[in-house]
Amino acid sequence: MLAITSRALKTSAAVKSFRPLTAIRTKVTLPDLPYEYDALEPHISGEIMKIHHSKHHQTYVNAFNAAEEKLQNAFQANNLTEQLAIQNAIKFNGGGHINHSLFWQNLAPKGQGGGNLTKGALSSAIDKEFGSFDNFVTKFNAAAAGVQGSGWAWLGYNKEAKRLEIATTANQDPLLALVPLLGVDVWEHAYYLQYKNVRPDYLKAIWEVINWETVAERFAKAQ
Template sequence: MKRVKQIQICTVNMAPALSCLGSRHKHSLPDLPYDYGALEPHISAEIMQLHHSKHHATYVNNLNIAEEKYLEVLTKGDVTAQVSLQPALRFNGGGHINHTIFWTNLSPSGGGEPQGELNEAIKRDFGSFEKMKEKLTSISVGVQGSGWGWLGFNKENGRLQLASCPNQDPLQGTTGLIPLLGIDVWEHAYYLQYKNVRPDYLKAIWNVINWENVAERYRAAKK
């Protein structure tokens, strides 16, 4: 898998800066670290292909378009146009951020339970891994409409927390939590395989969670 340069999306916090956009690079769709069919039978190849190459690609394309327009109106000092572009920047920027995390949170060799310090932190903050799993599943099932369930890290108190975000709102921009594990509960993430039974999808996805990636994010978040 080729490495994709990490580009700061300075627009999703609703306060874009000229210094950031003035030197922007075009965002690109990251390669998956596995084949589309690698997560079967838990997530079908058809879902993965459409989810990655169509849905995520659309967020990337629309984010590039919105940032180009924003830079244009920013240089003109058109405040009204700047404000009108904020929803597109937030939605598509959040979609790009969330999915980039989501792909790495999954693995064909995933599942089971986390190990080491992440496991200890989960036990400390939720009582047990099973209790955390049950709570995050419940939060994700309960998202009204489209959105995400998250396991995040609170930098201020050093604790793990669970949260949900509507639509494509980015966790850190919405709650301040550093994202560790995201579960996509937009219908495009599961409908072709699980129809309208979101709980079945959420039961299955735990079999492909990449706990090594989540643990790596946890170690980085603590620094």
């Protein structure tokens, strides 16, 4: 009994001496667009781009920074319950920031790379995996149209299998299982003002302004 009590006292002392590592706060900012709000017209209206970037993305930035501050305070207060409670806000808003930051880079005006996939390693990989570029677009759009509610459609690279894959994520979940190369936002705020509830029309139009140079660069780095 004495031995058990001693072990219990040692365990108790170890627990009391444990303190969680102090969180290093990550603060994010809204990135500038590499083009004007109306530069993607007529495929994506300037009004949509302005609201999407300056309102929706800014909201994710603000909410993430607020959640990170709360998390820092929870760490300092050694409040594990509060630390856990904040995780969903960090995941949702942090994912929103990550996804949108890539989304803006994945777009470009016509004449500045938008919609123009040139011959190269990426186009060859698309042909190898999906048969042709047209087949890829058809499969990607089917996956994107099939997202229930809000979410994202992705072209990603599987580093283990060394192949391109199409994937979807719900809400603002970032793509973690694959290296994200191309992400298309299929939340209604990305298209409703222009395309109403007809998501397939938006998906058809967005290929005219996909920045394939950026996608190809990410593909090269992923390999």
